């Protein structure tokens with residue numbers, strides 16, 4: 376599905392990683408791990424195409440992404456540190472916005488979805504009035520409505536409580552079972568939950 380070939384990234388004259396290559400197949404989950412500042416977010420952003428590496432390329436189903444960025448972006452769901460939630464809008468309005476801008480399916484029972492996410496009674500209030508973990512849950516609602524083949528998630532468990540983490544992991548299993556893939560950064564150990572977890576470890580380089 377996704378091949379990352381010989382990627383090199385330099386930030387502020389520090390080489391974060393060089394000649395890095397990996398493959399992510401259909402139904403696979405891969406964790407980028409390493410200490411703070413090692414370059415996990417930088418790598419994720421390069422793979423998504425938000426920033427350019429010093430060298431290297433990405434292949435999507437064997438085709439160079441640079442030649443058809445739109446096709447790749449159409450298959451990608453990216454949730455970063457900044458969650459992309461409009462805090463002036465309610466949870467339902469945010470989901471409706473994502474539906475309209477990303478072409479997600481429209482037949483969604485919003486109240487049922489938000490109940491699954493533990494947001495009963497908070498569906499219609501502006502997101503800025505929710506706690507950090509609740510705001511994160513609103514952002515992660517996209518995982519319930521998206522049919523993107525590739526999920527790229529930067530620290531998805533941040534601020535999410537234990538029950539929420541379990542819920543998220545169940546959603547990950549569904550994505551993998553339908554042949555989708557997940558590339559994520561996390562400081563959590565996921566080896567117990569995902570036995571076929573692939574990992575890429577970045578060392579902090581001086």
Ligand SMILES: Nc1ncnc2c1ncn2[C@@H]1O[C@H](COP(=O)(O)OP(=O)(O)OP(=O)(O)O)[C@@H](O)[C@H]1O
Nearest residue numbers: 386387391409410411412413414415416417418560
């Ligand atoms: N836009 C930028 N301009 C300059 N330097 C940057 C930029 N983005 C990241 N860096 C630097 O690149 C290094 C790696 O940052 P990055 O956010 O990729 O690390 P990380 O492994 O995701 O860290 P963390 O675990 O803390 O989230 C850091 O030293 C950071 O200062």
